[in-house]
Amino acid sequence: MIIQCQSCSRKFIVKDSDISSKGRTVKCGYCSVTWHQMPISNKVKVKAEKKETIKKSNEGLSVDEIKASDGKTYKFLGTQWAQLLPSGKTGLFAKKKIGKELDKLTGRERVTEKREKKIKKELNPSSENLNTDKKLPDVYRPKEGLGFFGYIFLIIIIGFSIVGILKTFENDLLNYYPESKYIFELLNMQLEFFSETLKNMIVIINDLINSY
Incomplete structure (x- = not known):
């Protein structure tokens, strides 16, 4: 021993x-x-007798109404065990340890936690198996495109880039393509007009600031 x-x-x-x-x-x-x-051998016998007593005391009761090791009778309410009062009504919910004991005695499986994890996984927007186009609300969907002002800003940048390239290689283009002279004259006129307009806008803004 x-x-x-x-x-x-x-x-x-x-x-x-x-x-x-x-x-x-x-x-x-x-x-x-x-x-x-x-004696350790006697302890084992006591435990065996205790289990037999619990099983015998549960005979004749419904599968949903069973007595636990704490001497109280509990009733299964679909997802959780609750204490069954003498009046037939249910009282406080069973503790986790008692609930596991009752599930083991009745052969039930505790699937509540698994079900909660499954629900959270289905509602998680970052899930790999989630079809974002059909199940996600609009707040989770990424914005498509640049928007109206984004396209305008992009066009302006592209326009200035083209003008800068043409002005950089103006002499080379005129040597190879003399007929492009009219294009550069028109471009210079537009640039002068834009420059004058920009100067006028700056003057107007300065006057407005100085007037306050």
């Missing part, structure tokens, strides 16, 4: 005959703590 000290957790090997059926007082050789040691 192997016994264990309740204080320092040291284990000792003793003969079964040294511990009577009523138990005896033993002392730890390391920490000198004494306790009343019962």
